[in-house]
Amino acid sequence: MSAETSGSETLGAEILGTAAKGPQTMGPPTSAQSLPGTVYLVGAGPGDPELLTLKAHRLLSGCDALVYDSLVPRALLDLIPEGCECHFVGKRRGHHSVPQRSTNAVLVELAQRHRCIVRLKGGDPFLFGRGGEEAAHLVNHGVSVQVVPGVTAGIAAPAYAGIPVTHRRAGSSVTFVTGHEEIDKGRPGVDWRGLARCSDGLVIYMGLHNLRQICAELLAGGLVATTPAAVVQQGTVTGQRQLICSLADLADRVEAEGLGSPAIVVIGAVVAERIPQCAPEPAQVEMPIPF
């Protein structure tokens, strides 16, 4: 397991009890289904609570149960109504995170007792968030499920550093790619050399742990040593840090400056199109687990 947040491991889901404020509201009406509840796979955005969608806000404000993980700001948890049943299924410092099968089981069980269940996930639920796996599991167990897209960290974190992920002069294509893959997933890993040749820009999630190897592969694939690169740690929230340098220097500079997870790595000419003046101030918020 990498030091970065990537999902599953051993313990069971933790019931955090019920929220204790404001009147409880019922969730929105659902379509015909075999179980009473609908699970909404909701994107929480990258951290800044103002990047939450209106739909996510409405669902959070009216949900009967909430299942959330580490990359979700506390300010969003304040939106839930009194009586909402809360389950934390993220990684805790010094502990393993909740295994995916436990999270799946919690969601199915909650759908038997509640009408509106929000499964809140950092960023976008379908981008390196296991949203697809959870949706399939729920459908296979007769549970009504809807996805609510969110603002992904791979666009927002660079934006909060003033970096556009595409640019007419510098990048007509961009690839969202994970730098951390499970070895047992049963298909070939990321072809970094191929990506060096075919994508103008790369936005790498969970990339710090294997960064040295990734950079070496990209250089071997034909990217020049001076290719601009950036790392944005803890994008959009308190403690955001960014580093801009060349691809050749990236791994050493990340190590020397002690950058850590969660972080987005951007590689490509778009980094040189950075406009720091357009970068918003990071939001002063706390995450459930301090980064």
Ligand SMILES: C[S@@+](CC[C@H](N)C(=O)[O-])C[C@H]1O[C@@H](n2cnc3c(N)ncnc32)[C@H](O)[C@@H]1O
């Ligand atoms: C399991 S992936 C989840 C991605 C999420 N579904 C999304 O769309 O943003 C977790 C990784 O996303 C990236 N990430 C999430 N939030 C971030 C943030 N606020 N700043 C920088 N990177 C972030 C990091 O690479 C982190 O290790």
